[in-house]
Amino acid sequence: MGRKFFVGGNWKCNGTGEEVKKIVSTLNAGEVPSGDVVEVVVSPPFVFLPLVKSTLRPDFHVAAQNCWVKKGGAFTGEISAEMLVNLGIPWVIIGHSERRLLLNESNEFVGEKVAYALSKGLKVIACVGETLEQRESGSTMEVVAAQTKAIADKVSNWANVVLAYEPVWAIGTGKVATPAQAQEVHSELRNWFQANASPEVAATIRIIYGGSVSGANCKELAAKPDVDGFLVGGASLKPEFIDIIKSAEVKKNC
Numbered sequence: 001m002g003r004k005f006f007v008g009g010n011w012k013c014n015g016t017g018e019e020v021k022k023i024v025s026t027l028n029a030g031e032v033p034s035g036d037v038v039e040v041v042v043s044p045p046f047v048f049l050p051l052v053k054s055t056l057r058p059d060f061h062v063a064a065q066n067c068w069v070k071k072g073g074a075f076t077g078e079i080s081a082e083m084l085v086n087l088g089i090p091w092v093i094i095g096h097s098e099r100r101l102l103l104n105e106s107n108e109f110v111g112e113k114v115a116y117a118l119s120k121g122l123k124v125i126a127c128v129g130e131t132l133e134q135r136e137s138g139s140t141m142e143v144v145a146a147q148t149k150a151i152a153d154k155v156s157n158w159a160n161v162v163l164a165y166e167p168v169w170a171i172g173t174g175k176v177a178t179p180a181q182a183q184e185v186h187s188e189l190r191n192w193f194q195a196n197a198s199p200e201v202a203a204t205i206r207i208i209y210g211g212s213v214s215g216a217n218c219k220e221l222a223a224k225p226d227v228d229g230f231l232v233g234g235a236s237l238k239p240e241f242i243d244i245i246k247s248a249e250v251k252k253n254c
């Protein structure tokens with residue numbers, strides 16, 4: 001199938017310098033499947049990017065958690081895609097629901113950000129997902145399709161994009177989507193790409209799941225055919241992140 005399992009760790013707005021060093025040393029000591037089997041990317045807060053990049057094992061990569069929508073300039077408090085490229089940061093997370101909901105990032109704004117970051121040579125973890133209210137009203141697919149379409153309106157080459165399906169009701173709540181719920185949305189997203197991008201994009205794009213992923217639930221989720229990995233929040237700060245990376249073995253044996 002050729003979609004390499006992908007495990008991202010989103011550290012969000014957490015950590016002191018000491019804590020970051022501890023997490024990195026745990027990751028560096030972890031025994032995980034080889035880079036042919038799994039791609040691992042961790043995303044510390046901006047201020048720790050240079051520290052993590054310079055101390056993290058070379059088979060793991062780093063991502064920023066956001067970047068500005070266009071070229072840098074007079075945008076106080078923002079970090080540009082150019083700066084990330086200059087620092088040698090290969091990945092950026094864009095459109096996380098915490099930014100969409102708390103900072104009012106619209107679908108269009110997220111689409112523009114993804115396009116600009118890609119144009120500068122960054123690889124993008126683009127996030128989509130519905131709220132509990134939207135799920136309960138039956139509009140999950142409509143919501144994630146609109147979020148994906150706003151990206152597709154500005155992006156035609158998806159080779160450097162990983163799509164993270166992160167239902168808002170599952171983030172930080174301990175209420176993980178069931179493997180069947182994740183599979184259903186991932187497979188519908190793949191159908192969406194088939195109809196709206198191309199069969200090649202549908203077959204090759206990695207669609208990863210995020211929302212209360214843990215060492216205990218990752219294997220069952222990883223066994224689903226359209227779950228190509230995870231974007232992990234809370235558990236990525238803990239040693240169990242290594243167990244989540246190891247769930248790539250499940251996929252290898254499917």
Ligand SMILES: O=C(CO)COP(=O)(O)O
Pocket residue numbers: 010096166170171172173174210211212213231232233234235
């Ligand atoms: O938002 C997430 C990753 O981006 C998921 O967070 P949790 O794993 O803490 O639920």
